[in-house]
Amino acid sequence: MTEITLSVTGMTCGGCVNSVQKVLAALAGVQSAEVTLSPGQARVLFDPSVIARPALEQAVIDAGFGIDR
Amino acid sequence: MTEITLSVTGMTCGGCVNSVQKVLAALAGVQSAEVTLSPGQARVLFDPSVIARPALEQAVIDAGFGIDR
Numbered sequence: 147m148t149e150i151t152l153s154v155t156g157m158t159c160g161g162c163v164n165s166v167q168k169v170l171a172a173l174a175g176v177q178s179a180e181v182t183l184s185p186g187q188a189r190v191l192f193d194p195s196v197i198a199r200p201a202l203e204q205a206v207i208d209a210g211f212g213i214d215r
Numbered sequence: 216m217t218e219i220t221l222s223v224t225g226m227t228c229g230g231c232v233n234s235v236q237k238v239l240a241a242l243a244g245v246q247s248a249e250v251t252l253s254p255g256q257a258r259v260l261f262d263p264s265v266i267a268r269p270a271l272e273q274a275v276i277d278a279g280f281g282i283d284r
Contacts (some may be wrong), residue, residue, distance in 0.1 A: 159228035165279030211233030
């Protein structure tokens with residue numbers, strides 16, 4: 147398992163946090179996702195043989211939020 | 216073009232509204248999506264030969280929100 151922390155932009159309430167959490171947790175290869183509003187971060191534990199960082203970032207973007215790289 | 220209004224649950228701020236709007240507008244076949252927080256609704260104009268209501272609803276659910284049917 148690999149753990150990374152993404153800087154997520156555009157989350158402004160608990161509903162946003164919930165949205166990002168659900169989107170990440172639903173991806174194949176993701177074991178867990180912990181998302182916080184302040185700071186706007188997603189800590190993701192995933193199997194690197196199944197999914198990689200760009201796909202995690204894209205899922206956040208597809209959900210209508212942003213990534214600070 | 217067909218226009219439908221979805222009842223979207225779980226949106227609690229402008230960030231949520233923005234998320235749902237972007238997710239719907241990004242779908243192939245969707246011409247426009249207008250999302251409001253109160254009431255929680257998404258008015259979607261789409262080409263029914265390309266996409267149908269269940270796919271619109273699923274996109275909202277995949278983004279971490281809900282649909283009142």
